[in-house]
Amino acid sequence: MSAPGVQVGTERVPETTSRRRMLPRVLLAIAGLLFLLSLVRVITGANDIASAGTISATLGLAVPIAMAGLGGLWAERAGVVNIGLEGMMILGTFGAGWAGYQWGAWAGVITGLLLGGVGGLIHAIATVTFGVDHIVSGVAINILGLGATQYLAAVAFEGVPGGGSTQSPSVPDLPAVTVPGVADGLGTIADKQWFFISDVAAALRALTNNVSVLTIIAVVLIIGTYLILWRTAFGLRLRSCGENPAAAETLGVNVYKYKYIAVLVSGSMAGLGGAFLAIVASSSYRDGQTGGRGFIGLAAMIFGNWRPGGLAAGAGLFGYTDALRLRSGGTSVHALLLVLVFLMVVIAAWQIYRRQPLIRPVITGGFAALILVWFLLTDVVPADFTGMTPYVATLLVLALASQRLRMPAADGLVYRRGEAG
Amino acid sequence: MNGRIRAALISLAAPVLAITFSIVVTSLILVATGDPLGLTWQTVIEVGLRPRSIAQILNLGTIYYLSALAVAIGFRMNLFNIGVDGQYRVAAFAAAMVAGNLSLPFPLSIVLAVIVAGLTGGLWAGIAGYLKVKRGVNEVISTIMLNAIATGLVAFLLRQFGEARGNDITTPVIAEGSRAPGIDLIPGSTEPVNSLIVLAILAGITYWVVLNRTRFGFRLRATGRSQGAAVASGIDVKRMVIISMLLSGGMAGMVGLPLVFGESYSYGLTFPGGLGFTGIAVALLGRNHPIGVAFGALLFAYLEVAANPLQIVADVSPEIITIMQGVIVLAVVISYELVRRYRVRDEQQRVARALAAGEAIETTGSPGEPTPPREPERTSA
Numbered sequence: 001m002s003a004p005g006v007q008v009g010t011e012r013v014p015e016t017t018s019r020r021r022m023l024p025r026v027l028l029a030i031a032g033l034l035f036l037l038s039l040v041r042v043i044t045g046a047n048d049i050a051s052a053g054t055i056s057a058t059l060g061l062a063v064p065i066a067m068a069g070l071g072g073l074w075a076e077r078a079g080v081v082n083i084g085l086e087g088m089m090i091l092g093t094f095g096a097g098w099a100g101y102q103w104g105a106w107a108g109v110i111t112g113l114l115l116g117g118v119g120g121l122i123h124a125i126a127t128v129t130f131g132v133d134h135i136v137s138g139v140a141i142n143i144l145g146l147g148a149t150q151y152l153a154a155v156a157f158e159g160v161p162g163g164g165s166t167q168s169p170s171v172p173d174l175p176a177v178t179v180p181g182v183a184d185g186l187g188t189i190a191d192k193q194w195f196f197i198s199d200v201a202a203a204l205r206a207l208t209n210n211v212s213v214l215t216i217i218a219v220v221l222i223i224g225t226y227l228i229l230w231r232t233a234f235g236l237r238l239r240s241c242g243e244n245p246a247a248a249e250t251l252g253v254n255v256y257k258y259k260y261i262a263v264l265v266s267g268s269m270a271g272l273g274g275a276f277l278a279i280v281a282s283s284s285y286r287d288g289q290t291g292g293r294g295f296i297g298l299a300a301m302i303f304g305n306w307r308p309g310g311l312a313a314g315a316g317l318f319g320y321t322d323a324l325r326l327r328s329g330g331t332s333v334h335a336l337l338l339v340l341v342f343l344m345v346v347i348a349a350w351q352i353y354r355r356q357p358l359i360r361p362v363i364t365g366g367f368a369a370l371i372l373v374w375f376l377l378t379d380v381v382p383a384d385f386t387g388m389t390p391y392v393a394t395l396l397v398l399a400l401a402s403q404r405l406r407m408p409a410a411d412g413l414v415y416r417r418g419e420a421g
Numbered sequence: 422m423n424g425r426i427r428a429a430l431i432s433l434a435a436p437v438l439a440i441t442f443s444i445v446v447t448s449l450i451l452v453a454t455g456d457p458l459g460l461t462w463q464t465v466i467e468v469g470l471r472p473r474s475i476a477q478i479l480n481l482g483t484i485y486y487l488s489a490l491a492v493a494i495g496f497r498m499n500l501f502n503i504g505v506d507g508q509y510r511v512a513a514f515a516a517a518m519v520a521g522n523l524s525l526p527f528p529l530s531i532v533l534a535v536i537v538a539g540l541t542g543g544l545w546a547g548i549a550g551y552l553k554v555k556r557g558v559n560e561v562i563s564t565i566m567l568n569a570i571a572t573g574l575v576a577f578l579l580r581q582f583g584e585a586r587g588n589d590i591t592t593p594v595i596a597e598g599s600r601a602p603g604i605d606l607i608p609g610s611t612e613p614v615n616s617l618i619v620l621a622i623l624a625g626i627t628y629w630v631v632l633n634r635t636r637f638g639f640r641l642r643a644t645g646r647s648q649g650a651a652v653a654s655g656i657d658v659k660r661m662v663i664i665s666m667l668l669s670g671g672m673a674g675m676v677g678l679p680l681v682f683g684e685s686y687s688y689g690l691t692f693p694g695g696l697g698f699t700g701i702a703v704a705l706l707g708r709n710h711p712i713g714v715a716f717g718a719l720l721f722a723y724l725e726v727a728a729n730p731l732q733i734v735a736d737v738s739p740e741i742i743t744i745m746q747g748v749i750v751l752a753v754v755i756s757y758e759l760v761r762r763y764r765v766r767d768e769q770q771r772v773a774r775a776l777a778a779g780e781a782i783e784t785t786g787s788p789g790e791p792t793p794p795r796e797p798e799r800t801s802a
Binding site: 026122140141155302391398400 | 454455456503552558561562565566567568572576643698701702740741742745747748750751
């Protein structure tokens with residue numbers, strides 16, 4: 001066998017083993033997190049940090065972020081940075097509101113998806129065909145998406161009963177799924193406030209009770225994205241455009257076509273996230289509904305190292321901090337400080353174990369001590385700070401781990417056909 | 422045709438093309454939604470030329486100009502400072518707090534405000550610079566996060582140290598004597614021109630001198646053009662990143678000052694946001710050149726001011742102008758790219774013709790503009 005073939009083989013071996021280990025690892029991580037949360041819950045008495053209500057709110061808040069992140073993932077895996085996700089998402093909320101109140105929720109979902117796709121198409125034309133800087137085009141699309149939506153909303157919803165220039169009439173809800181016979185039993189266990197067992201029950205209850213169809217679709221899309229991009233020839237070609245478009249072109253891959261497909265899917269995903277906001281999270285289009293979730297989705301994707309599983313975890317984290325803020329605000333986030341202290345102690349221990357320079361565990365430990373002092377001296381975290389939590393978390397994660405992250409090699413670079421020469 | 426005139430015509434073609442294109446697109450949208458086409462444009466033109474509007478345009482243009490310069494400093498070095506928004510809000514809060522509490526007399530109050538706002542904005546941007554250099558965090562993402570954090574931080578500080586006024590919480594109102602006086606520059610206008618327009622002009626001149634006439638400016642532009650060449654010639658790129666982030670943030674700090682000292686006389690929860698994003702669009706429109714950016718700022722300010730009465734006069738939603746601004750930005754960058762490609766092809770054809778004719782090739786490019794400036798390309802994180 002030739003050398004490259006051997007390399008492919010050696011690469012494949014560790015990946016299959018890691019895949020086999022992945023599910024237990026993920027389950028272990030989730031269990032560990034739940035354990036930590038229930039420990040903190042028992043210590044602080046902040047019962048809401050692991051309640052079924054919080055977890056189902058987390059799910060609802062995480063879905064739009066995950067959809068935006070998934071949009072970012074598709075585009076960036078093909079080498080196109082998409083900072084216009086926010087604008088595409090806004091288009092999605094409008095599409096969902098406009099079609100939703102007239103022809104039902106599903107029409108709203110489809111229209112939101114399509115309008116997001118239109119935003120993606122503009123981005124693709126600008127960046128792929130005309131070779132415009134990706135960030136510049138994205139910024140323009142954010143301006144355009146917002147302006148177009150506000151203008152069209154004034155045209156479409158003014159004078160309609162229940163609507164106005166900043167709001168659409170209400171949209172019928174999508175069906176929700178409940179696994180029969182499970183919810184009540186789990187609810188009883190969750191209410192007992194037993195250590196750990198109640199928390200597991202609460203989590204299971206949230207995942208089986210009254211889950212929107214669109215949430216399920218979102219989960220399917222995340223898994224589907226992984227399968228398409230990493231397990232098919234199509235996905236390999238698409239990713240090759242993000243890693244080394246010149247090499248891809250010499251192998252006969254139509255780079256422009258794949259980039260177009262990727263950015264179109266990207267916009268559609270963001271549009272779907274917008275539709276979720278308009279139909280499931282609330283029941284109509286409202287001006288300013290996205291609230292920067294397109295940007296947070298982008299952050300979740302980077303947080304997740306340009307991988308679907310990682311971005312789902314990132315979206316979950318942001319959804320969770322958001323849920324705490326909305327439900328009980330200061331007290332829960334205050335309890336979260338203790339979680340942070342525990343995590344930092346674990347990190348410091350790991351740093352000592354790995355024999356890293358002594359200064360690092362000292363710094364980590366110092367921060368842990370400071371946060372512990374903050375925790376002990378106060379009862380609540382001010383409301384303005386709780387709103388900052390997802391952003392601070394992202395910045396911290398990036399500051400601590402960005403050297404470990406690896407983005408697609410040709411991400412954000414303008415590619416002109418024929419450069420392969 | 423003379424090479425120099427030809428080059429000038431071609432470079433003028435791009436913005437003209439873009440603005441024409443955006444007018445066409447906007448008109449199509451107006452027609453498609455059944456809004457009055459003629460009345461809309463008539464209103465935009467008539468209102469924009471009133472004396473009072475001109476004063477308003479100059480005042481708004483001042484703010485856009487400062488914001489765009491802040492973005493442009495980063496652009497020249499291939500840094501994308503999306504965080505101007507957060508930087509000016511933090512800086513305006515600090516400056517308003519200091520001015521409200523100290524009550525210094527007019528010119529002194531502004532000098533102090535410039536220092537305070539410059540330092541605060543610079544430090545806030547410096548966080549992103551530090552994270553990029555030391556931790557490899559892409560500045561686009563970190564500044565987006567810092568924008569959101571700035572919102573929360575300023576709101577918190579206002580609640581701690583501000584005073585309630587109606588539904589708003591603001592910094593102490595700046596004393597009469599500390600405010601920036603208005604100048605009656607436009608005859609017939611009821612609204613004076615904010616005297617801090619001088620600050621914008623000074624900022625523009627400083628920007629040009631520092632970038633084009635100092636060693637630092639040369640290094641900054643060199644790093645922006647080719648990082649590899651810059652490193653090879655001994656430029657400390659990490660240091661340049663930190664310094665230019667500090668400068669960009671310092672300039673961003675100026676953005677809120679005309680509002681604080683000329684309009685609201687305090688910083689409150691309702692202080693306008695999003696000026697940083699307009700700055701990005703204006704910087705792109707003006708190609709980071711101090712004069713070009715001034716035109717861009719005035720154009721955007723004109724559109725903004727002219728859009729205000731659209732709802733009343735023509736019953737058209739003023740957001741049509743936001744669409745137009747977005748289309749202009751996109752069309753401008755696309756047409757610059759098209760013009761660049763046309764130029765390259767044009768050059769190649771001329772060389773080919775000359776070679777075919779067996780002539781010696783003479784260089785026809787104008788000395789002032791050796792190569793068309795490229796769009797800022799993203800530096801990898």
